[in-house]
Amino acid sequence: MPYMEDILKELPQRAREKHAENKKFFAKVAKKPPKDLDYTMEQLHREEFRRTDCLQCANCCKTTGPLFTQADIERIAKHFRIRPSQFVERYLRVDEDGDLILQGVPCVFLGADNHCSIYDHRPKACREFPHTNRKKFQQIGPLTLKNVAICPAAFHIVEAMKERLGTR
Ligand code: SF4
Numbered sequence: 001m002p003y004m005e006d007i008l009k010e011l012p013q014r015a016r017e018k019h020a021e022n023k024k025f026f027a028k029v030a031k032k033p034p035k036d037l038d039y040t041m042e043q044l045h046r047e048e049f050r051r052t053d054c055l056q057c058a059n060c061c062k063t064t065g066p067l068f069t070q071a072d073i074e075r076i077a078k079h080f081r082i083r084p085s086q087f088v089e090r091y092l093r094v095d096e097d098g099d100l101i102l103q104g105v106p107c108v109f110l111g112a113d114n115h116c117s118i119y120d121h122r123p124k125a126c127r128e129f130p131h132t133n134r135k136k137f138q139q140i141g142p143l144t145l146k147n148v149a150i151c152p153a154a155f156h157i158v159e160a161m162k163e164r165l166g167t168r
Pocket residue numbers: 052053054055057058059060061129130150151152153154
């Protein structure tokens with residue numbers, strides 16, 4: 001088994017090589033979603049994350065970071081015993097889409113051991129990343145096309161998905 005470091009180094013290139021195929025695949029799935037897609041994704045997601053140790057990786061926390069909803073901000077600010085406005089001022093900025101995101105990456109809450117220091121209070125987007133078990137997965141093709149270059153688990157899940165659904 002290659003080390004996670006090597007997997008992550010090669011991932012953007014591997015994702016680039018699959019991009020056209022993946023794009024075509026997601027266009028097809030979006031147009032005519034397989035009947036049991038939610039069930040299949042749940043299964044593929046579970047199988048992949050049984051093998052993948054996010055603590056060896058943390059590439060999402062290192063390279064992208066989540067957007068923060070108002071509920072996230074209130075919850076995390078409460079954890080730090082500060083006002084939501086103070087939390088926003090200290091850690092967040094508004095991006096070009098008007099969303100509140102981290103001021104920089106790697107995420108300031110990520111420890112050297114890849115543990116999240118606010119794990120129990122982390123943003124919803126962190127909890128749901130890479131969204132491969134969400135319902136109506138066919139709706140997030142464009143996002144997933146990006147995520148396969150960041151997340152080795154998402155990359156493997158999409159490969160398995162193409163295999164399983166036989167629509168390569
Ligand atoms: S969700 Fe994906 S990118 Fe994030 S730590 Fe797990 S495997 Fe790595």
